[in-house]
Amino acid sequence: MNMLETPVAAEPILQIRGLTKQFTGRGGFRIGQSPIIKAIDGISFDVFAGQTVGLVGESGCGKSTTVRTILRLEEPTAGQTLFRGENIYDMNAIEMKRLRRRIQVVFQDPYASLNPRMTVEAIISEPWTIHSDVVPRERRRDRVRELLESVGLRAAHADRYPHQFSGGQLQRIGIARALALEPEVLILDEPVSALDVSVQAQVINLLEDIQRKMNLAYIFIAHDLSIVRHVSDQVAVMYLGKIVEFGAQQQLYDAPRHPYTRALLSAEPRVSVDGPRHERILLKGEIPSPARPPSGCRFRTRCWKATTLCAEVAPPLNELDPGRLVACHFPEPMSA
């Protein structure tokens, strides 16, 4: 597992380029006061097979919109998502359906993402009723058992209903369902946020085992920095719809260059009494509404270094070092 070097693997399996999504007032958004909301604006990054890109940010940063747009549950306003070089938004319905076998998703809340009236077997085999050529009908029951065992559950669980399981077990079922079509890319939308700490570790270990075994590419979304740190090769920090910092996990956590990243890391409560701890930075104010983002740099209203330049000019993502991108006029110095 290369953590320190940028991935040298062949072509990226997934390329996100300038993804932008605008909502007009009502529609999927709760903040209904302003007509136009730019949920994400110019998101770009690459994902390689066998590697994990972690997406981290607080509410309003656009993580969920990014997930939904990459899955094409929403059409983007601008930008491309290239799967092996092909733009998915140009695909017709048939091609799109075939693509869905390649890119799958595990959602945050297992209680909500599994239909409570379906048995576990029905839930896991639903993908095959949609894509009937993947597993022949006679083989389906066996395949369900294989999948259940591969995620650490038992074949006997196939006949039970979701409400009979704990959160951690439900999430395993969700993972089994996502694997049913043998995808190449797995998008994990806060997969452990709703679980207890001790169970989180089980599920994370499972996800890592599966990634190793099947050489899957992961996009891992979370708000918990320590988890993102543990699972990712590369990390993108998002704020109000933009990526403010991107880089290899180790470097980003040891020496954050964007003020927001620094503040985020310092706000995270530490988990070991003698563990490393960044000096606490208390940000002033609250996250602005995505409907009325600040002019220029969106972070300036909470940034202790903000100047008039920050209000006028939005800083672009600059490559400060190879593979290390920061969107700030006054990035933090190299030493932590």
Place this chain on the structure above:
Amino acid sequence: MTTTVPVLTVEELAVQFRTGREIVRAVNGASFAVHKGEMTAVLGESGSGKSVTATAIMRLLQSPPALVSGGVIRFEGTDILDLTEHAWRKMLGAKIGMVLQDALTALNPVYPVGKQISEVFRVHGERNRRVAYDKTIALMERVGIPDPVTRAEDYPHQFSGGMRQRVMIAMAIALQPTLLIADEPTTALDVTVQAQIMDLITGISREFGMAVLLITHDIGVVMDYADHVAVMYAGRVVESGRVGEVLRHPLHPYTKALLRSAPQALAKGSRLNPILGTPPDMANPPSGCSFHPRCPSATELCRAVAPPRYVTEARLAECHYAETADEYA
């Protein structure tokens, strides 16, 4: 300092849920205390009984199916479970404040926020509306709500999550209560806001000498803010003591495993250390020590006999081998 008389003591609390043919012992012997000016955290995962404990203390349990089947809860010496509804309500607000997890459901959506805060003053005797209003504005400033005069006219849904929590805190501390009960107050909030809210609570606690009972599942919050901690598992308090000691030298295997399972500054590729198995079914709890099926150092004794309480000065652990663990501390 544990030499002073605690503001709140919970002794051997037991709560049952009776549904159909089974009895679920959600809480089965919880004991802890909260002292003036200090924060005691009840730390546990889902199914540990911490939420039920908090609900029992706040007298919000629904009976049936819930039932307090044992134990005493004393606030400043008075048994609060014995109080009449009337006496309890007088105590609430004046002496005990509550901050719950979801402010949106706790606040009335049809009244402006300022009015709801003023109501706390008026219900407890402040007749003069002007005075109540002034106190409300001052309170909103204290909890860090910018531009309070304008914001007092806004409705709950016009506030962000963090701001709503500040409103709840304002209502809870309005009468400078002796005890603040905070049930997962920051779970639904973003990390940066969480830090602000916890700082606010501890700031107020120091200013008024207010005792704080914090219910949480977040070890980090306990570590950064609490003075004492009571770790709950399967309905019992399995370990308690001062935060620094418990977290640096845990005596109970569950506490140790919990601390070890959190993802830390470990690089990708190294495995996490989860706690094996799942929390017990409280309708059919394990024999002997309730943690034994998942304990890496369980023995025959653990399966057969419920562990005794090992108590040293201000420290408590329920494990057959707590004493030996202590020796190595």
Place this chain on the structure above:
Amino acid sequence: MTTPSIAADAESVSIRRSVPIWLLLWRDKPALVAAFWLLLIVACVFVGHPLFVDDAAVVNLSARNAAPGFEHGFLNLLGADPLGRPLLPRLIVGARNTVMVAGSVVVIALTAGGILGMLAGYLGGIVNTVIMRFADLLSSFPSLLLALIVLYVLEPSVANLILVLAITRTAIYLRVTRAEVLELRERVFVDAARALGGSNAHILYKHISPMVLPTLGTILTIDFASVMLSESALSFLGIGIQPPEVTWGLMVSQGRNYLASAWWLAFFPGLAIMLTALSANLLSSWIRTVNDPTQRWRLEAPAKPRTKE
């Protein structure tokens, strides 16, 4: 591939000792009585009708408007109508027509309204607009007037009667379904199904319709009573069920003129309508509680609350 840590998790799945159905019904006494009444009605439909169909038609002029009692024999326990036909057998026989007509109407209305409502709610856009305007059209006609016009123009057969009543009731199912679907389509498991590549038809069939059905079922039971009464009004006007066929509604209408002198003519069929509608309501409420995992405990827990020991 499974490491011990993961396998250990495979162990516990909560298996609640399930409470048998009859016990759940016993715990809800009103629903229990309702179930018995409906069972009785079903018996009337299948067993009672062939048994009493002849007795119901026997004209006995010596027992004209006989009061309830034992004077004219057991069959006249509830009295007799102006032609001396005994009321009790007529009630039993009438059950079949009543249930059949009202039942068909609500089922057709539910199906048509449900499908249209799902399409309108889920697809939105132009489909929604067209269907909703159609629903507005349906709602804007006074239902009885519409029924009158249609049945006057066409012949008043049972099929036409059922059809026209169904049309007037479709709108409510349509609107309720649409409202529920608007909420359901935002739920995460719908997203999950779309991410799997599920088509709209797949999602509507497999996920949405099973979740909408319970609500529609409740409306169905309430609607049932309304339909029985609408049918009675139409029969009274002569364009509903034609004699010698009999329904409870028709009996109520026929008894209208005798309210002062022979109250039992309208009272007993009216009572039958009321009890059936009430029973359907109570039972459907019980079914909802049983099927909802978050409410079911109310029936599973013993009825008497216990005080602190």
